[in-house]
Amino acid sequence: MARAPLPLRDGLGPTRIRMPDTETFPTVVDYLVDRFPHDERRLREKVAAREVVDAAGVPLEPNSPLVPRSDIYLYRDPPLEPVVPFPIDILHHDRDLLVIDKPHFLATMPRGAYIARSALVLLRRELGLPDLSPAHRLDRLTAGVLIFTVRPEVRRAYQELFAQRAVTKVYHAVARFDPELELPLTLRSRMIKVRGVLRAEEIPGEPNAETHVELTDHNLRHGLYTLRPTTGRTHQLRLHMNSLGMPILGDNFYPDFYDVAGDDYTNPLQLLARSIEFRDPFTEKIRTFVSTRILELPSGAWREHLLVRHSPRRSPPSGR
Structure with missing residues (x-):
């Protein structure tokens, strides 16, 4: 372009x-x-x-x-947008990379109803980084590790790591526990996402999406799952968990779509980009970034709403 x-x-x-x-x-x-x-x-x-x-x-x-x-x-006029009332925690910052622990509900970059209140624009403004650009993306409803490039000179090299699947990504998710499901397993299917259509779907054909699923913990009612995608299709993890009959808690798209108000933050999608690891294209060293957030299994009485806790970090920008 x-x-x-x-x-x-x-x-x-x-x-x-x-x-x-x-x-x-x-x-x-x-x-x-x-x-x-x-x-x-x-x-x-x-x-x-x-x-x-x-x-x-x-x-x-x-x-x-x-x-x-x-x-x-x-230039667009400044839009009136819902405020996402959660801080952006910074995990790492050097001359090439800015790595954040993105909260739920915050868009990665300007799109739809979230323009000025996207992570990209908030960070550009608060940190004075006009050339900041995402090396990859996380869905607005997904929390966790998100990497930006700071300088245009390095942008392509880091973005190509993700395009070439040279990045190891680990996610955590909370969903229903099924004692009869044999885990670990690897799911492979063909997924498509039609422009202008909210939901992606699985269709017959050559697989283009692959996810390894493990059970990490459970309390007999819910399970904490570790997901390792080797591809990056839109809504891939949400679709694959739904295909097992275990949709991720807080998912208002799968198996059925239901509307949620833009300022309703009571039931976050229980999906977390827990870690990212890759070999740096410039130093050849292995770099690993890990989220400080933890998805918790419901305890005690039946609950549909889960909390995400994380240790405090320096948080200059916020959705306020």
Whole structure:
């Protein structure tokens, strides 16, 4: 993807908008107003303020003609977002990497309803790291070890470790205990995630997802499971646990979807990225990062809500 012609502003990059394939509208402004009718006033103000530019960074005029399949860039207005009231604990920080212990409910990067309140933007702002970029991603509902690159020069090398499956990832999950299920076992299946569809699904065909499942502890009702994925499909661990008839506690997607309010933090998904290990592409040394969070089995009376405890760490950014 081409580099954006506008710099970061308060931790957020500009939005790229692709023009339609044909000259459906005479001007760029006409197209934008038709596409975003509720933002007409602000769009015209941004064009008048020369804040809407083409791919070369040249500001557009109110009568600039629409060029099919061209790109224009502009800054979004600060969104109104739900506040995620949990701190971001820092596990490691050097000139190349920033490793955090991500809390449940915090998005990795701007997406959907979570833009400024994503881990990426919060960390850029609070730590003054404009070039910060995720080396991989965790689902918003999953907690645990998340790695960012600090400098653009090293970004590709670390991202390729994840793309090439050269990273050992260990997860913990809490789900129903089934004494008749023989563990450990390795699950292999084919998974797809259609753009615009909330849930992924398993379909017949050549497997593209693999997860090793072990039982670490149990209390006769629930089990603590150690999951070692060798692939990284969307919702892979949640789907594989559900396929065993043991959906992860707190999962509102599998087996059935149910809506949860954006500010409801009472029942976190009991899935934790417990550790990540890899051989550093620059030093050749093995590097291991481990979450301080611990998933606890329910004890005493029947409970559907589990707590996640962790030891205190330095926590500059937060969702507040």
